[in-house]
Amino acid sequence: MTQNIFDIFDNYNEEESKHIKLQEKPINTQSVKNRVMEQTQQKKITCTSKKWYRFTAIAAAAAVLVTGSAISVSAGFDGISEFFNSLFSSESPESPEVMGSLVTQPVVDFDSSNENVEFKLLGLYGDNSQAMLSFEVTAGDNIKLSEDMASVIYITETDENGTEKELVQSGEYKYLKASDTVENTYYLNLFLREPDLQGKNLNISFNNFYTEKQIDDVFSQLQDFDTSMLKDYIIENYGEDSLERFDKESILPEEFDVDVWKNHRKEMNMDELIKNKYKELYASSEKAVSGVWSSEIIMDFPVIEPITASYSETITTAQSQASLKLDTISAQFTRPNTDDGDGIGYVLTLRDGRKIISDTWFCSRDEVDEDLNLILKENYVALTMLYGSWNEDDTEFTEVLCYSEPIEPQDIVEIKLLCSKDGNRDNISEEIIYTAQ
Amino acid sequence: MVGESRLIQQLQNKNQKALEKLIDKYSAYAGTIIRNISHNILTEEDVEEITADVFISIWNNTDKLISGKLQPYIASIARNKAKSRLRQYHETVSLEDTIPISKDSLEEKIDNNILKEVLAELLESLSEKDYEIMVRYYYYYQTISEIADALDMSDSAIKVRLHRGRKKLQQLFIERGYSYDTEHI
Numbered sequence: 001m002t003q004n005i006f007d008i009f010d011n012y013n014e015e016e017s018k019h020i021k022l023q024e025k026p027i028n029t030q031s032v033k034n035r036v037m038e039q040t041q042q043k044k045i046t047c048t049s050k051k052w053y054r055f056t057a058i059a060a061a062a063a064v065l066v067t068g069s070a071i072s073v074s075a076g077f078d079g080i081s082e083f084f085n086s087l088f089s090s091e092s093p094e095s096p097e098v099m100g101s102l103v104t105q106p107v108v109d110f111d112s113s114n115e116n117v118e119f120k121l122l123g124l125y126g127d128n129s130q131a132m133l134s135f136e137v138t139a140g141d142n143i144k145l146s147e148d149m150a151s152v153i154y155i156t157e158t159d160e161n162g163t164e165k166e167l168v169q170s171g172e173y174k175y176l177k178a179s180d181t182v183e184n185t186y187y188l189n190l191f192l193r194e195p196d197l198q199g200k201n202l203n204i205s206f207n208n209f210y211t212e213k214q215i216d217d218v219f220s221q222l223q224d225f226d227t228s229m230l231k232d233y234i235i236e237n238y239g240e241d242s243l244e245r246f247d248k249e250s251i252l253p254e255e256f257d258v259d260v261w262k263n264h265r266k267e268m269n270m271d272e273l274i275k276n277k278y279k280e281l282y283a284s285s286e287k288a289v290s291g292v293w294s295s296e297i298i299m300d301f302p303v304i305e306p307i308t309a310s311y312s313e314t315i316t317t318a319q320s321q322a323s324l325k326l327d328t329i330s331a332q333f334t335r336p337n338t339d340d341g342d343g344i345g346y347v348l349t350l351r352d353g354r355k356i357i358s359d360t361w362f363c364s365r366d367e368v369d370e371d372l373n374l375i376l377k378e379n380y381v382a383l384t385m386l387y388g389s390w391n392e393d394d395t396e397f398t399e400v401l402c403y404s405e406p407i408e409p410q411d412i413v414e415i416k417l418l419c420s421k422d423g424n425r426d427n428i429s430e431e432i433i434y435t436a437q
Numbered sequence: 438m439v440g441e442s443r444l445i446q447q448l449q450n451k452n453q454k455a456l457e458k459l460i461d462k463y464s465a466y467a468g469t470i471i472r473n474i475s476h477n478i479l480t481e482e483d484v485e486e487i488t489a490d491v492f493i494s495i496w497n498n499t500d501k502l503i504s505g506k507l508q509p510y511i512a513s514i515a516r517n518k519a520k521s522r523l524r525q526y527h528e529t530v531s532l533e534d535t536i537p538i539s540k541d542s543l544e545e546k547i548d549n550n551i552l553k554e555v556l557a558e559l560l561e562s563l564s565e566k567d568y569e570i571m572v573r574y575y576y577y578y579q580t581i582s583e584i585a586d587a588l589d590m591s592d593s594a595i596k597v598r599l600h601r602g603r604k605k606l607q608q609l610f611i612e613r614g615y616s617y618d619t620e621h622i
Contacts, residue, residue: 002535003547003615005606009575010516011553012560014509020569022577023587027468028485033460035489040456040496175443212443 083123086134086177086187098405099125102328104301114291116140119206122187126301127328129400130385131192133204133297137176139184149209149288150175153190154279156203158296167194167202171278173215193387193400197299205294208287218281225277229270233261304328307409315419315429316344324434326409330402331356337390337397343420346401347430351411356381358401381405412436442504449499460492466508467491467515473578474519487518494518516576534575536607536616547615555609562605570595571602 083103102125110119117139124133139145150173156164169192179185190204210218234243234253242253265271306327313322322335331348348356357380385402415434420427447455468488475484491514495502502510560568569588573579574595581599585592610616 002537003552003610005534005536005603006575006578008536008552008556008606009572011549011556012572012576014512014576015506020572020577021587022466022469022573022579023583024465024469025472027465027488028481029461029464031485032464032468032488032492033457035486036456036460036492036496037453039489039493040453 083134086122086136087132087189099329102126102301102406106298106300108295108297110293110295112291112293114289114293116143117145117289117291117293119293119295121295121297124297124299124301125329126192126197126299126303127330128198128303128306128325129193129195129327129330129332130402131194131197131299131301133190133192135188135190135206137186137188139186141184143184143289145176145184145186145209145289147176147178147186148212150212150215151188151206151209152282154205154207155192158201158203164203167192169193171275173210176209191385193385198301198303200299202297202299203294204297205292207282207292209289209291210282210285211288214286214288218278218285221281222274222278226274229265229268229273230261233264304409307412309434311433313417313431313433315417315431322433324415326412328406328409330400331412331415332398332400334396334398337395345418345420346399347416347418348401348412349414349416350381350407351413354379354381356383356401356403356407358383358386358399381407410436441507445499445502445504445507448496448502451499456492456496459495463508463511464488464492467511470512470515470577471519473580473583474516475523476578476580478523479519483522487522488515490518491515533603536603536610547610551613551615555606555613558609559602559606563602567598567602570598574599 083105084099103123104125105123106121108121112118117137120136120138122134122136124131126132137145152171152173155167155170157167158164174188174190176186176188179187188206231243231246234246234256238253238255245251245253304327306325308323308325310321310323313319316335317338318336320336322333324334325332331346333346335344346356346358350356382404383401384404386399387402388397388399390397412434413436414432416430417433418428418430444455444458448459468484471479471484471487471491479487491511494514495511560571563571566588570584573584573587574581579587581592581595584590585595588595607616
């Protein structure tokens with residue numbers, strides 16, 4: 001009996017071979033494209049509910065406080081369809097119209113350094129853990145905007161004492177989406193993954209428009225800047241020879257201690273240096289359209305008093321006390337920060353039998369089917385966003401599940417915690433952590 | 438990487454233009470891997486068809502796309518699709534490209550985790566050049582002369598290094614009791 005060596009290399013991780021440049025042979029790309037389009041367009045309808053899978057990366061946030069009125073409060077305003085038509089990104093809800101009762105449309109003015117581009121706030125909604133804002137961007141005749149352009153957005157919060165604090169998401173860039181009906185009109189959505197935004201006064205400024213290439217250039221310069229700090233550290237602590245090896249093979253010195261390096265980063269305030277460099281690079285870089293458009297916006301949307309509960313569980317490594325909070329369009333789970341974070345999920349069962357699941361990994365465990373999408377659409381409420389955050393000393397981790405439609409907290413009858421052992425899909429433990437009173 | 442994460446986001450939004458962009462960028466790459474694996478058994482039309490299958494598979498599994506890992510993902514799908522198609526042709530593998538498995542070994546088929554572990558150990562032990570040659574030959578299915586051209590070396594030098602790599606690989610299996618020393622029987 002023999003073992004084929006080619007098959008052994010099936011286990012090769014290609015990410016490690018970035019330095020190997022494969023000499024590509026030409027192919028008839030158009031023919032490949034035609035074949036692909038022929039099949040994917042036919043399947044378009046069955047694929048639409050894939051939006052289900054769009055969960056975004058972890059962002060930082062803090063604890064959630066609660067204020068508010070009732071979920072049924074309806075803002076009601078003209079132009080609501082315009083607001084929802086503008087929602088387009090991966091962060092947009094699957095059926096935005098069901099969010100209608102939550103939308104408000106404050107009128108705000110923008111200070112502008114380039115009056116050939118106009119910004120207008122179309123509306124906003126949110127709860128105690130998130131907010132969605134949508135803006136309309138109109139370009140004058142002599143300005144050419146396009147969907148390949150993004151604006152860098154800085155957001156600061158001003159508290160009652162007039163003190164300004166930058167939000168964690170400040171500095172993100174957002175691409176434009178062209179209006180389907182009006183020429184030279186675009187939309188920008190801003191999904192804020194922050195707790196306690198209700199009632200707050202935010203200064204939101206859109207800074208210039210950049211092409212994808214210009215953004216890539218800034219990112220690449222920023223990476224160089226980050227690497228240069230690591231190189232300085234290597235020279236200082238391990239000598240020139242180590243740096244030579246690092247430059248040549250990207251290998252860190254054998255004695256390199258990551259924890260010590262992390263502490264050094266903290267002590268030298270490197271994250272702040274990078275943040276400043278980021279701003280500096282964008283300010284000095286080439287721009288597709290120059291200008292700053294800013295406005296003071298009060299986060300005026302109705303929030304409710306959420307249901308809160310604490311629970312103890314026995315199936316994760318922590319096996320300890322945790323808490324949950326059920327809100328209008330989100331559920332929040334806070335537990336001790338453990339290594340098994342990737343293997344934890346939640347299933348929220350609603351009164352009408354539908355479910356909300358925090359992760360497709362856990363979802364597909366029970367629902368492997370030829371037409372999974374259909375099953376998901378009929379039986380589950382989709383998430384538009386899943387984000388997480390750690391508290392300041394990294395001892396607690398909070399996950400926020402943002403739904404695609406409002407759910408009365410009272411309509412959640414049961415919540416199950418799932419934990420996969422060793423990342424094994426076939427070895428999942430579950431435990432009920434909440435039952436409606 | 439910023440461009441890649443945007444492309445993935447658009448694919449997850451089921452944006453057909455993004456799919457076309459992906460095909461423009463990676464079809465030659467996927468096609469090259471498929472062609473290398475087929476060693477000219479497949480027609481150009483077959484190669485195009487399998488390449489198209491790769492992108493259809495990506496389109497239907499956009500939730501699996503991770504920024505920074507797009508190319509490796511495409512490579513692994515291209516390899517699997519090409520190998521699966523080639524099974525129809527009953528292509529034989531040269532004895533040289535196999536490791537004999539010991540009759541004393543308890544398993545008939547070596548567990549994938551062991552294969553992974555042995556491969557990682559092998560690659561770690563190889564010089565940069567030998568590593569590249571083994572990966573080009575066994576992962577990208579390049580021919581000896583293609584590798585020789587790419588690395589500006591002679592065919593015989595490539596053969597020697599491949600032989601050396603295979604011996605090391607066999608030694609690692611011997612140490613684990615899965616193979617035996619064929620030179621001293």
